[in-house]
Amino acid sequence: MDCLNCESVLPGVKIITTAEGNCIKCGKKITPITERGVEDMAFAHWAYIYSTIHAHTGMEEESKEYITNKHHYLTAFIHGFKHGQSQKRQ
Numbered sequence: 001m002d003c004l005n006c007e008s009v010l011p012g013v014k015i016i017t018t019a020e021g022n023c024i025k026c027g028k029k030i031t032p033i034t035e036r037g038v039e040d041m042a043f044a045h046w047a048y049i050y051s052t053i054h055a056h057t058g059m060e061e062e063s064k065e066y067i068t069n070k071h072h073y074l075t076a077f078i079h080g081f082k083h084g085q086s087q088k089r090q
C-alpha cells in the first residue's frame with residue numbers, strides 16, 4: 001500500500017508502517033482507497049472542472065452538454081484511476 005500523503009514516495013515503492021499502520025515518513029494513517037473513495041475524488045474533481053467550464057462558457061447544470069460531460073468525465077476518471085492502481089501493483 002502506498003502513502004498518498006508522502007509526495008516523495010516513488011510509484012511502486014512500498015511504505016514501511018508502524019505497528020499502528022502509520023507511515024514512518026509522515027506519521028499519517030494509511031488507509032486503502034476504496035471504490036467509494038475513488039468516486040468521491042472523481043466528484044470533487046468534477047466540481048472543479050465544472051466551475052471552470054461554467055466560468056468560461058456559462059454552461060448550466062440542466063443542459064444536455066453538462067449531463068453528457070459530467071457522465072464522460074466521471075466514468076473516465078474512475079476508469080483511469082483503476083488502470084493506474086492496477087499498474088502500480090505490477
